[in-house]
Amino acid sequence: MPHALITGITGQDGLYLGELLINKGYEVFGLVRGQSNPKVAMVEKTLPGVQLLEGDLTDLPSLIGAVEIAQPDEVYNLGAISFVGLSWRQAELTGETTGIGVLRMLEAIRIVASDEMGGIRFYQASSSEMFGKVRETPQRETTPFHPRSPYGVAKTFGHYITVNYRESYGAHAVSGILFNHESPRRGVEFVTRKISRGVARIALGAQEKIALGNLEARRDWGFAGDYVDAMWRMLQRDTADDYVVATGETHSVRELLDTAFSHVGIDDWSPYIVQDPRFLRPAEVDVLVGDASKARDLLGWRPAVDFRTLVEMMVDADLTAVRSDLDREDATLRGDAAQRA
DSSP: OOEEEEETTTSHHHHHHHHHHHHTTOEEEEEESSTTOTTHHHHHHHSTTOEEEEOOTTOHHHHHHHHHHHOOSEEEEOOSOOOHHHHHHTHHHHIIIIIHHHHHHHHHHHHHHTTOGGGSEEEEEEEGGGTOSOSSSSBOTTSOOOOOSHHHHHHHHHHHHHHHHHHHHOOOEEEEEEOOEEOTTSOTTSHHHHHHHHHHHHHTTSOSOEEESOSSOEEOOEEHHHHHHHHHHHHHSSSOOEEEEOOSOOEEHHHHHHHHHHHTTOSOOGGGEEEOGGGSOSSOOOBOOBOOHHHHHHHOOOOOSOHHHHHHHHHHHHHHHHHHHHHHHHHHHHHHHHHHO
């Protein structure tokens, strides 16, 4: 039974990857920060059988301990301060976690594995945000990086230190340059989930407006469940390399709004949207779209979920969740009224 250690297991990618690996017969270990992490119960419910280890990407000894306990065949480094907007407000923490955290994880593997560093296969979650102010369209593995946020800069360091350990120590280390990937498990602070949840609440009469930033930004949006399959495929190849993972299609935030609102029967969404300058980036990334032909040719990977299906999936999941929330609120109000009576 192969062993896998996943950092960032509480995020959407960690959950989907954990499910994939468990279904493939892996023993899965997940790194969580803090003894009272509120997401632990959710991980244990979603991934029964997963073994959770305490550790922090800002603390090398904890990472060494986790590697020693898990004895992994594969390490998937998904942990990061991953919300781009937050990276300007917490630039130092983003650098320590998203950037230097990759170095610490590689060092932990090197220290535990000693001269056999290539025996533990390592996946680094790189990002399309590294391309930033793009030099060519579409972006591919050879496109130069020009990051436009502290998050993008930190991811660029993490990418290059992964390449450096591969070339310096013979590490079987790969980077997946993943373009935007979403799901019903996405955090509500991200624009896709902010829109899907807001649309669901508006459709059910629980919300009036959604505040957004740049509606013209265009992204290559795919389904997170498809993208974790690409991660696993990368580590199964005998030669370590880097791969762009993307759909090859670009859509604007306006198109996202069109698709989400039309799914609940609203054709004109303009009365429900407020543009708020607080959500504009200090340095904007206007268009990102990836060329995943290398992953298609060498890994046999292709996305299965298209843009419309993804958006409708997220809206449907949020409609179910919001209805459940509203039912609980109604039951609480009825209970309080009965007690007062």
